[in-house]
Amino acid sequence: xxxxxxxxxxxxxxxxxxxxxxxxxxxxxxxxxxNTQTExxxxxxxxxxxxxxxxxxxxxxxTLVFAQDLGIDETxxxxxxxxxxTYQEKTGITIQFENQPTDYRTWLxxxxxxxxxxxxxxxxxxxxxxxxxxxxxxxxxxxxxxxxAYDAGKPWKDTLPExxxxxxxxxxxxxxxxxxxxxxxxxxxxxxxFDAAGAAVPTTWVEFMDACSKLKExxxxxxxxxxxSKDDLSWLWFNNSICSQLNKxxxxxxxxxxxxxxxxxxxxxxxxxxxxxxxxxxxxxxxELMKEFSQYWTxxxxxxxxxxxxxxxxxxxxAMVQAMSTNLTSIxxxxxxxxxxxxxxxxxxxxxxxxxxxxxxxILGGQPDIIYGVNxxxxxxxxxxxxxxDFVQYMSSPEVQTKYMEAINRxxxxxxxxxxxxxxxxxxxxxxxxxxxxxxxxxxxRDFFCRGGQLYLEGSYSTDEFAQYVQExxxxxxxxIKIENDWNAENNYGL
Numbered sequence: 001x002x003x004x005x006x007x008x009x010x011x012x013x014x015x016x017x018x019x020x021x022x023x024x025x026x027x028x029x030x031x032x033x034x035n036t037q038t039e040x041x042x043x044x045x046x047x048x049x050x051x052x053x054x055x056x057x058x059x060x061x062x063t064l065v066f067a068q069d070l071g072i073d074e075t076x077x078x079x080x081x082x083x084x085x086t087y088q089e090k091t092g093i094t095i096q097f098e099n100q101p102t103d104y105r106t107w108l109x110x111x112x113x114x115x116x117x118x119x120x121x122x123x124x125x126x127x128x129x130x131x132x133x134x135x136x137x138x139x140x141x142x143x144x145x146x147x148x149a150y151d152a153g154k155p156w157k158d159t160l161p162e163x164x165x166x167x168x169x170x171x172x173x174x175x176x177x178x179x180x181x182x183x184x185x186x187x188x189x190x191x192x193x194f195d196a197a198g199a200a201v202p203t204t205w206v207e208f209m210d211a212c213s214k215l216k217e218x219x220x221x222x223x224x225x226x227x228x229s230k231d232d233l234s235w236l237w238f239n240n241s242i243c244s245q246l247n248k249x250x251x252x253x254x255x256x257x258x259x260x261x262x263x264x265x266x267x268x269x270x271x272x273x274x275x276x277x278x279x280x281x282x283x284x285x286x287x288e289l290m291k292e293f294s295q296y297w298t299x300x301x302x303x304x305x306x307x308x309x310x311x312x313x314x315x316x317x318x319a320m321v322q323a324m325s326t327n328l329t330s331i332x333x334x335x336x337x338x339x340x341x342x343x344x345x346x347x348x349x350x351x352x353x354x355x356x357x358x359x360x361x362x363i364l365g366g367q368p369d370i371i372y373g374v375n376x377x378x379x380x381x382x383x384x385x386x387x388x389x390d391f392v393q394y395m396s397s398p399e400v401q402t403k404y405m406e407a408i409n410r411x412x413x414x415x416x417x418x419x420x421x422x423x424x425x426x427x428x429x430x431x432x433x434x435x436x437x438x439x440x441x442x443x444x445x446r447d448f449f450c451r452g453g454q455l456y457l458e459g460s461y462s463t464d465e466f467a468q469y470v471q472e473x474x475x476x477x478x479x480x481i482k483i484e485n486d487w488n489a490e491n492n493y494g495l
Contacts, residue, residue, distance in 0.1 A: 062387045063094040067121035069104035075329075079407040087394055093387050112136050117375050120388050120395075124369045125167065125179075126440055129263075131373065132176035138374040138385070140175040144168075149390060150397035151414060159414050163432045164368050169259060179368030180396035181410040183324040184426040185237055186343035188331065193220050193319040193339070201344060205289070208347040212296040215319050224309035224318035225297035227457070230450040232306045234322045236438045237364045238293075238346065239449075243286040243437050244362040245349040250276070251434040256495045262435040265485070268478050269493040278470040282356040284463050287456065289353070294457050302454045325426045328409045332422070343425035363430040368413065372396055441477060448473035 066084070070076045077099060084095045098118060100107045105127060111117045117136060131137050144157035144165075157165045160179070168175050194201060194211065197218035202208040212222040226232035254262040254270040262270070270276040277283070298304060298318065306323075313321035314334045323331070335341060346364065349357045372392040378385040394400060401412035411419070411426050419427060433439075438449050452473065456466035487493040 062092075062384055063096055064120055064384070064388055064391055065096045065098060065118040066391070067098040067100060067104075067108065067118040069122075070099055073408070076404075076408050079403060083395070083400055083403060087391065091387075091390070093391065095391070115377070117377070119375050119378060119384065120372060120391055121375075122177075122370050122372050125176075125371060126436075128176040128371045128373050129170060132170065132174065136373075136376060137176050138376045138378065138388075139173075140177055140374075141169075141173050143178075143389065144175055148393040148397065150393050150399065151416060156393075159416065161413065161415060161428070163428075164413055166260060167368060167432060168371075170263070171257065171259070177371040177373035178392055178396050179371045179413055180401055181370045181404055181412050183326045183369060184411050184428060185322060185324050185364035186345060186426060187320050187322050188313060188341055188343050189320045190313070190316060190318075191340035191342055193218075193316070196220075197319075201342065202347045203344075205347050205349045205353045209292070212293070216296055221298055221318045222296040222320060223293075223298075224304065224312045224321040225294070225301045226304045226306045226309040227301045227450075227454060228303050228305045230443075230446040232304075232309075234306070234309075235290075235450060235453050236446060237322060239286065239290060239453075240433060240436065240438055241346045241362045241364055242289055242349065243283060244431075244433060244435060245358060245360070246282045246286050246354055246356040247435060248282070248356050248358050254435060260434060261432070264440065264481070265487055265493040265495055267435070267441070268482060268487055269489075269495065271474055271478055272489065272493075276474075278474060279464075279467045282354075283470075284467050285354050285356060287463050287466055289349075291457065291463070302458060325409045325411050325423065328422070345430050358431075361430040362433055363428055364433070370410070441474075442481070444480075445473060445477045448477070 068080065070080060080099075081097070084097055087093070088095055105123075108117065108121065108123075108131075112131070112134075123131070128137065132139075145155050147154065148156045148159065151159050156178070157168075160168075164179060164182075168177075168179060170176065189201065191201075193215065197211075197214045197220060199211040199214040199218075200207065202211045215222040225234050227235050230236065251260065251262060253275050254266050256266050256269065257263065267276060294301065298312070309318070309321050310323055310327060310331065312318045313323075314331060316339060331341070345361045348359060348361045350359055351357050372395055374385070374388045374392060378388055396414070398412070398414040398417045401410070401414050402417055404410040405412050405417070405419070405423070409423065411423065411428075438446060449470065452461065452466060452469045455461050456463075456469075461469060482488060482493075485494060
């Protein structure tokens with residue numbers, strides 16, 4: 001019964017897709033289909049067995065190549081294979097799964113360059129935006145206005161939180177795919193160590209520094225802060241949030257398109273015209289806050305990696321660590337009943353701390369990071385395009401999102417899903433990351449920022465020297481980006 005229902009939905013999706021893409025079958029396309037359906041209404045009702053047989057070949061002839069980067073996470077790979085198997089059984093569509101645990105982006109780029117890109121694949125917003133602009137991805141804009149076959153009742157875009165939905169629109173008419181879930185970054189804290197030190201769980205930056213001070217006075221290392229490489233992320237995450245909390249009108253001044261976010265070409269333009277200046281007082285204040293915070297980390301922070309920092313938290317050697325919702329399974333299993341813990345967002349910087357404060361925390365993670373896209377080349381094959389769209393709608397459905405949530409604590413984006421109590425602390429209450437200062441440029445910039453940050457934190461750079469270093473690093477990287485994209489003041493940076 002489920003297979004027949006899903007096959008009927010797929011037929012509807014195929015018909016809608018053919019209308020959207022303007023493709024036909026050379027003999028009237030949808031009109032021929034409509035005539036067949038009219039004739040069918042005059043025939044005696046078929047048996048269920050005959051209906052099943054008639055529907056099977058339509059889907060069983062379709063194979064979709066699906067690529068996703070799940071790394072070596074055995075649980076993630078196992079649940080994904082189960083989900084794909086269920087979909088194949090329901091629809092008859094064959095899914096050829098290409099899991100690329102290493103060099104995923106290199107593999108994808110090579111495939112698309114050779115015109116052999118997968119039919120459906122997933123990626124983060126930064127990469128999907130680049131792929132869309134390169135002409136690899138099908139535009140989901142019209143699909144966003146329709147209902148999903150697997151989450152009916154409202155337009156597809158309205159099944160997302162508003163902040164996520166608006167982020168997916170590159171322009172009013174360009175959408176590179178559909179997001180299904182996210183990994184929200186939080187500060188995990190040890191309630192037992194907080195209580196022993198008489199420290200309150202902080203909501204503001206002033207309270208955060210006070211809690212760190214009390215923990216240190218009680219003989220507890222307040223924070224396990226990994227900063228061995230750019231892959232350890234805490235330095236990038238915290239600076240993104242703190243600089244964003246101090247940016248006040250920066251987003252408005254950079255945002256030419258008016259979508260509420262600074263895109264890469266808008267950042268390049270703002271840097272060239274001086275709107276974005278890393279030697280400004282507000283940027284330097286952000287760096288000084290990080291330097292002050294660093295007195296509460298382990299002494300070996302520049303050699304500490306993320307996994308080791310989480311292990312220190314699990315063993316009760318540090319009171320706090322920054323980690324993602326997907327780390328919750330491991331933390332919960334290993335902490336057990338050793339101590340109580342909770343999670344909080346990065347505390348809010350208020351005007352008590354800085355005159356540049358906007359008075360709202362900024363989300364880390366919480367951006368759409370599992371986005372499903374469809375190969376634009378499928379526009380020449382309406383049946384396969386419709387199947388790919390159906391598959392994306394299934395993979396981003398509340399049913400599938402709930403399975404990932406239960407298995408690996410991915411935070412679902414579908415508004416019709418409910419988070420269990422263990423994930424209640426991961427509900428997004430912060431503002432979106434509207435200017436991705438250090439994570440939204442490229443890997444070279446992240447390398448520069450991490451190396452310079454290590455020198456700054458250990459005292460080799462003063463705040464002024466570090467700010468100048470960041471300014472020069474951006475100039476080096478953005479000059480290359482301008483050449484690669486042919487962006488300049490004369491063509492208004494492609495805006």
